[in-house]
Amino acid sequence: MPNTTGQKSGTLSFYTETIEVSRLSAHAFFEAGDDSFKGKRFFWQNKEKTFTLVGLGHAHIISNNLESNRYKDIDEKWKALCQSSLMEKVDVSPILFGGFAFDPSNMISSEWDTFPSAFFAVSTFQLVIQNEQAFVSIHYITDEKDSSETFERLRIERDALIHTAQVKELNVHARPNLIAREDRLKKEYLDAVEDVTNRIRQDEVKKVVIARSLKLKFDHSFSPSTAIYNASMEQPESYLFGLEKEDKTFFGATPERLVKVENGKAQSAGLAGSVRRGENSVEDKELGDSLLSDSKNLGEHKYVVDMIHEVFAQYCEEVKVPTRPKLMKIRDIQHLFTPIEGRLKTEASLFELVEALHPTPALGGAPREQAIEIIRASEQMNRGYYAAPIGWINAEGDGEFAVGIRSALLENEHAYLYAGGGIVAESSSLDEFEETRVKFRPMLRTLGGNMND
Structure with a gap:
């Protein structure tokens, strides 16, 4: 009963x-x-x-x-x-x-x-x-x-x-036809990367994540249920999320956990530094090995791990952090990855961890407040819920939040996609632009397009 x-x-x-x-x-x-x-x-x-x-x-x-x-x-x-x-x-x-x-x-x-x-x-x-x-x-x-x-x-x-x-059989609606694509604020993005790189070289800031957006137009509205289903097929190794609000749906397949709390155990992960997948297993291993020894990416990754470790030291006991990152390989990209865990202090809560962790240097930068101010001024767009915490909590205080990347916002016959990368002293605006192209691929495939359209 x-x-x-x-x-x-x-x-x-x-x-x-x-x-x-x-x-x-x-x-x-x-x-x-x-x-x-x-x-x-x-x-x-x-x-x-x-x-x-x-x-x-x-x-x-x-x-x-x-x-x-x-x-x-x-x-x-x-x-x-x-x-x-x-x-x-x-x-x-x-x-x-x-x-x-x-x-x-x-x-x-x-x-x-x-x-x-x-x-x-x-x-x-x-x-x-x-x-x-x-x-x-x-x-x-x-x-x-x-x-x-x-x-x-x-x-x-x-x-x-x-x-x-x-x-009833799952009604997987036919994908509408993609009829237009717009690289939004492309010049502003390239200028922002150049500006931030110069600021970092002058020691104004250590790292800033700069993002950009694509706008897609279809010949009719895209079904949210089909979009979420397609994302699950494209990125089966990722978190899958969808949040509707009126006529809009924010959805994605993100590889990145922000924080999980279960029975007093807290878990997070540093995920920063990336390279594409290889055309074959030999090239894939070479790319992965080079990522594990690349000073730019290791430095970018260290900012993230150090920050999460600092937060866990404040809110948790028995904190464990591996000494070296390993690789997380997903369909289009491989990342440097370091899991971090601890036992949540009795007085601490999941939402306190979410607040303390957002945004990690993987999505914002370092120092955090200065990076956010630069992002606000330089990107000249509103990220909305992109790169922000999305997730759940139950009545006992257990739950999990992921970071809303590899994502898109659906609005009737339009879709808005977002991707970014960490800018450090060695960054190049054209290289960063190409990195965002790789990060757009999962959502573009989900929605029926590709970077070569």
């Missing part, structure tokens, strides 16, 4: 019920919500494919437009909701999913204007697939005195969504 729990939170009651379901595809469940919940869905799958999360509908939204204290605000509101309303242990913990803007002080008007500084939601219908088991939960948060009739309607709707996902 399902366990239904309803507890008071001031004037709010949080009702939740979970059932176990057999043979349920996460992509099909996301697609099943297309008619009723488009614009109010999310998708997450970790790199190891051991945890998948889909949310349909908004039972509750926690968001803000703060420039400071935005992490603490989300953290406190989520804890208050859970502590007041979920007094009993539930079968599957309700999950809050969402993301943060890279730089809430960036006021440049852009395709991200409808996204606040922080946006998180508890779904009405939550699918969790873990340990080869699938669970569907209903969440209903209300100030109604008697919600029994509403909850019964939600049960009927849940059963219809499950039936659709199990019985």
Whole structure:
């Protein structure tokens, strides 16, 4: 029998019920919500494919437009909701999913204007697939005195969504045709790289990550469910995420974990310094070996590892950091990679770690605040949620955030892609431009284009 729990939170009651379901595809469940919940869905799958999360509908939204204290605000509101309303242990913990803007002080008007500084939601219908088991939960948060009739309607709707996902074939929409592509602010990007390189050579700053954007136009709207599904096929070794907000979907397949907390254990990773994959295994090994000995990339990587180590030393105990990086090889690119772990201090929280880590030097630079100011002025664009934390937290405080790179923002018949690279003293604007071309490839293939169009 399902366990239904309803507890008071001031004037709010949080009702939740979970059932176990057999043979349920996460992509099909996301697609099943297309008619009723488009614009109010999310998708997450970790790199190891051991945890998948889909949310349909908004039972509750926690968001803000703060420039400071935005992490603490989300953290406190989520804890208050859970502590007041979920007094009993539930079968599957309700999950809050969402993301943060890279730089809430960036006021440049852009395709991200409808996204606040922080946006998180508890779904009405939550699918969790873990340990080869699938669970569907209903969440209903209300100030109604008697919600029994509403909850019964939600049960009927849940059963219809499950039936659709199990019985109907996944509707993989035909990809629309790519009819135009624009390298946005290309001259500004090249100028920014040159300017930042000169600043670094004059010791004004150690490292700055400069990004650029592509704008694609299709002959009709791109289906978010198909885009997420295609991304899973293109980059199976990466985190997969999708976050809808009204008529826009931010999605991607990112190789980079920001931080994970599970049963008091915190894990992060330094991921910086990269080179393309080889045409064959011999060339691939040569490129990888050269990356492991390249002073520019090793220096860039060290900034990231040192910064994460410093954060973990503050919030964790028993911190472990390998002495040398290893290679992470994904389809188009190989990165220098160093895992870092520790035991979270009792008083610390996942959101505190997210705040302390974002942006790492792999996405921002060093020193951090100076790098962010240079990015804001030099890029002349708004990154929105690109290169920012996106992920989830449950009622127990466990969760995981990735960095929103290898990503795109869909808006009707348009898509916006983003890619960047770390600028150091040895950087060349043309080399950096070519590196971003490599980083665009996964999303371009996902959306039906390529760098040679």
